[in-house]
Amino acid sequence: MTEQAPCFHSLAFREIPTPDYADVCLAVLPEGASTDPAEWAERLFSLKSMPRWVAGALGLRQALVPLIGVPKAPKDTFKVSEQSGEEALIFVRDKHLDFAAAVGVDSVGRLIRVTTAVVLKGWRGKLYFSVVRPVHPIVVNSILKKATHSKPAPS
Template identity: 40%
Template sequence: MSGRPGFASRALDGVPEPDFADVQLVPLRGATGIAPDDWVRAIFDRRSLPIAVKALFGLRAVLVPFIGLNQARERASNPFEVEDVADGEALVTHDEPHLLFRLGVAVDDEAGLLRATTVVVHHNWRGRLYFVPVGVLHGPVLRSMMLRAVERAR
């Protein structure tokens, strides 16, 4: 990567018209030399979750059967498992009956930035309904989780 932030992300591959797209950038503050897949694990580590978000994830777990989420994946220790790492970006993908979710996490040590690109496509009314509160909270919550992960990595 160059010294300037780039905004190309594999999370956008094959999604010409996302229903939701978001990019969060946070400074590394010296937490360099960490691979993108390790950043995904750090961001979604329970220690990165604010208390209110832990409660929301608990509520989400209760609602899983009603919104069509993959219940086995939701019971996993980390439902945000890295699918692969390529081109300096870790990719998390969930294609569920209600929506497609993609998250690309890239790190630019030279520029000192951690980037998370989120892309969502609603498949049906359940996806649109589910994403009403999630869409409002997504940016601030993800940014908070990223900042906590960076703080722990320093």
């Protein structure tokens, strides 16, 4: 039996080929919207364009994580680290986890996709992600919904 190559490719899985957690969230790309994945990644992960409750949750995260020895996220945590083809990658290596989010734009199928892959490191990563795991797809889908149903936030 020959080994079959994966049929789903993503920069997220190139960075984290064997994740402890992974998900893919999709939304319909609005008519006339940009098909630049880096532009979408910056828009999706900008605090200015996130739903208020998501921005509030991230603020709460910043206040609470030092209590378990996890550093606060720097302001540029969600900056695009690479773009290749139809995807832009945000990759963060930290002491408690590695996080990859690839934002892909399918201009033919008119879809935008956020692929997330996470590797947990030690008890801090497991504890931190035990809180994040149940809400992660809800957060990403909320961000996608707001971004695809509103005009771009001013830069």
